[in-house]
Amino acid sequence: MASSWCYKKMSPIVSVLLCFLLLASSNIRPVFSSETRSGHATNQTFRPQEELQKLKIIRERLDKINKPASPDGDIIDCVLSHLQPAFDHPQLKGQKPLEPPERPKGHDPSGMVTENFQSWGLSGESCPEGTVPIRRTTEQDMLRASSVQRFGRKLRRHVRRDTNSNGHEHAVGYVTGDQYYGAKASINVWAPRVSNQYEFSLSQMWVISGSFGDDLNTIEAGWQVSPELYGDNYPRFFTYWTTDAYQATGCYNLLCSGFVQTNSRIAIGAAISPTSSYSGGQFDISLLVWKDPKHGNWWLEFGNGVLVGYWPSFLFTHLRDHASMVQFGGEIVNSRPSGFHTSTQMGSGHFAGEGFGKASYFRNLQVVDWDNNLIPLSNLRVLADHPNCYDIQGVPSGVTVLKILIKNVESSTFVLVCNMK
Template sequence: MTGFHCHKTEEYLRFCFNFRRREKGKCTKQKQHQFARTQLTDFTLHFQIFPIIFFFLLFSPVFPAISAAQFQDLRRLNQTFRPREESNKMRSIRTHLLNINKPSVKSIQSPDGDIIDCVMVHHQPAFDHPVLKGTKPLDPPERPNGHRHAGMESENYQLWSLSGESCPEGTIPIRRATEQDILRANSVKRFGKKFARPVRRDSSNGGHEHAVGYVSGEQYYGAKASINVWDPKVTDQFEFSLSQIWVISGSFGDDLNTIEAGWQVSPELYGDNYPRFFTYWTSDAYQATGCYNLLCSGFIQTNNRIAIGATISPTSSYNGGQFDISLMIWKDRKQGNWWLEFGSGVLVGYWPATLFTHLRDHASMIQFGGEVVNSQASGSHTSTEMGSGHFPGEGFGKASYFRNMQVVDWDNSLIPLSNLKVSAAYPNCYDIIGGINNVWGNYIYYGGPGKNPNCP
């Protein structure tokens, strides 16, 4: 994992949190500030006596004279070091962690380093939302017509559960957030959120590059597909690679509503390069509402066996075994909420209709596919992979796919896609092809390696 390249002490990590810049995945100004700290440590002086040092630097014959420019640099450095602000920041982080890490009745150590807390259903973050306070999780709704599954398959899709440990009935498993998780983020306020950006209908968006299949022009009440899971290489800490279903409504302006679910690799969010099951929602184009997983109030989880944000295991291998997960999102026509099913018949929970504006009624677009962040940290296109990291033309066993893609219509029935379109802004970097057959129904192959001779 790409790190800050800073000292690993808690104090210094806090320091980097305040001053890092996203430049080649490193913490800039590191040497300058560390040198200043070293000098202060040698003299065992406190930051607040910097003005005395400045006085001697300017007027004492013991020290050589410094220029006005150098003096201004030192003055700015003095203003930059603000221990009280750093202390307040850490206090804010710990307060935020107390809000999202709810008291648990049991904790499970996962092999990947995660801690999974078993939290009472009624204590989960969703019920901190003003509209949801005092409410209780609803009973499962009727599935869409035409939905088939072969009973309850094994739910050991996640690494934490392979040990046989599980959360008791009446609780839900929640991945515990840490100080390090928030320190990797841009701020406490933005932790667990996508960066607000202008949202357009095309497949490139402010460094976010997509290869997607989509349908639009009708009223949609859900979507279903199976996606094979990979562990794509993500080359910069502030980039990610994901594959997901988007349920979309709104004008693609500030009123955009989305519900999203799939798998992602995000070193910034999770601190590693494992593919993880995730969800997201927003009702204002990623500005103030919504978040990943259960990192804010909103999504209500009802299942005690699936941890949102936890590592998926196993994964697909190139020219080898393929592992895919099934996802279905659909609107309960009686209550109006949007439910999520993971795997074969496992209900995870739901997004209350009250979270949304346009999605209180229906979706106007459904998208399936991949997305990466291209930060161009090295001055050229990123080498972060989408999907398997191979182009769709390589086909089964080598490329990423969505299969058995369907939508839910006004009559709560799963139906094949009509008029599927595909879009890739940079097909030399990440591409997509679509098709249909008797076994997979509607499907797409998508993905790519990013930087290559045709994608400089």
């Protein structure tokens, strides 16, 4: 046998190596061969040009299936509408998105900004009818999260608008004391500086019902800069909801079964472009949230009459009927890096007194009444959790003004952190 011959004629190390090669060679077959059904090997001719052409066709096909990353690095997947995360919910399984509801009376979308406001769509990319664009969540996204179990959710916290907000600081204008069936605002978009991964800065609307305890129901929409959630510092269009004060229900965007998207061109969670610039062009997004009088679901509209989708009424307890408060304003997370107040900005990062083009703003504030009418705000109040850091003012035109100044304890100098007009 070959193996015994090796061991007798050669040194042990060389013989072992040679025998291994001899034994391995007995199992080697031609590279381009395949087994026939009778078990015999048949050689196949390798044709490089044909293989290259096949590879080219495959890549072209994949390019059509897998949308390329947008300029901000997002990958947007076109998902069949009835397979989006919302339809994982037991009460939605087997269903399809609902038809558009009746708009609130007095709503005139003409003259508003266009719907093409996201980086991924600026190159002409879109999803076909019957699908919805969903920002792909990656392993890196989840690894950045402070808690994998709570990925896509706001942290549990006290939600009273006072100094016990557990690191979340607000400056808001609000109305209360009536029954509200929706809200509308145009929100100025900026790219505020966020000082570390575990903080965020946002401007949004809140539609609220219930107490500021464990039964709080909210619907939220606006823009947000969140390095932890998105991995960058781009302002992103976002939605949120909760029915138990951010404890176990609700999430951002489409990261859980809840919000039903109906639009094939707007990707919730994708970056907004363009943004406002200091002493330059100003850009805002117009958002409308209202309760469908017929089915009771809460719908979201963006800009020029474009429906984004809806929150089914069964998700909520108190909001199944109406809201008891509407808020407009900003929120940041203050993690007190190095033991001092954060330098994370809200809005434009400049004082309200600097005026239009330099300060951030909310405009065209309205609410929806019991008869599905859009009406101006009355009795707008303002509140800041930390008035020594975040100050808010309301002006007669209905524009909400936020003015923020923070004292840097280390250098005893004043650092401008936020200003929203």
